[in-house]
Amino acid sequence: MTTVRLPLFPLNSVLFPGLVLPLNVFEERYRALMRDLLKTPEEEPRRFAVVAIRDGHEVAPSSPGMPDPTATPQRGPAAGFGEDPARAFHGVGCVADAATIRERADGTFEVLATGTTRARLVSVEASGAFLTAELEELPEEQGDEAGTLAEGVLRAFRQYQKRLAGARERTLATGTDLPDDPSVVSYLVAAAMMLDTPAKQRLLQAPDTASRLRDELELLRAETAILRSLPSLPAADLTRAPTSLN
Incomplete structure (x- = not known):
């Protein structure tokens, strides 16, 4: 088994390969992570791993931008994740490449990254300024009938979108802009649907890919049926995707 060690960035959301991830970084441990990534030359990938935090675990409050001003900040790279941080995270995440890392005057960072490949979490290390993880990168197998399933998922997704008329975010392009690669379709649809973190995970x-598309087809049909039964929905509000904060 070939593994790689990368900085670890836990989020309350799931990142998929090919999807863009904007980050507003204010916690000191993640600022340290970004400062370390900036040591990598711009022409080389500035890679880190994104994992979703399991239900019941909270991101530790930190000094700048702390959600609760009365809370006492916890310190250290594993703050808020318990004695064994690996147990606080889902076992499969996504490697990300930070295309831009911009440091603000107050020391916080504005980051734009893109998911590249799935990876399985092997171990988590908390001895430095930020969490790192040993990861096994996961190949994407197509599976049986992926192409046919992708066509069905795109048709179902269009119906799903029609039920969210007026929403301008988390939607796929139509017509000639639609991707041909079934795995790309599966990831785009997974990211665009209004699902909770466990479902996306x-x-x-x-x-x-074929298994993912089958699950998406089932989910799309169920969600569309639910939306059809409702008289109206504040679609734009429901599908608004804020910048991830950490």
């Missing part, structure tokens, strides 16, 4: 962890 299950899609990320699917054993192959």
Whole structure:
């Protein structure tokens, strides 16, 4: 088994390969991570791993931008994640490449990264200024009938979008802009659907593209049926995707 060690960035959301991730970084441990990534030359990938935090675990409050001004900040790279941080995270995440890292005058960072490949969490290390993880990168297998399934998912997704008329975010392009690669379709649809973190995590962890597309087809049909039964929805509000904060 070939593994790689990368900085670890836990989030309350799931990142998929090919998807863009904007980050507003204010916690000191993640500022340290970004300062370390900036040591990598611009022409080389500035890679880190994104993992979703399991339900019941909270991101530790920190001094600048602390959500609760009365809370006492916890310190250290594993603050808020318990004695064994690995147990606080889902076992499969996504490697990200930071295309831009901009440091603000107050020491916080504005980051734009893109998911590249899935990876399985092997171990987590908390001895430095920020968490690092040993990861096994996961190949994306197509599985049986992925192409046919992708066509069905795109048709179902269009119906789903129609039920969210007026929403301008988390939607896929139409017509000639739609991707041909079934795995790309599976990741785009997974990211665009209004699902909770556990559901998105299950899609990320699917054993192959065809399995993910089958699950998405089932989810899309169920969600569309629910939306059809409702008289109206504040779609723009429901689908608004804020910048991830950490």
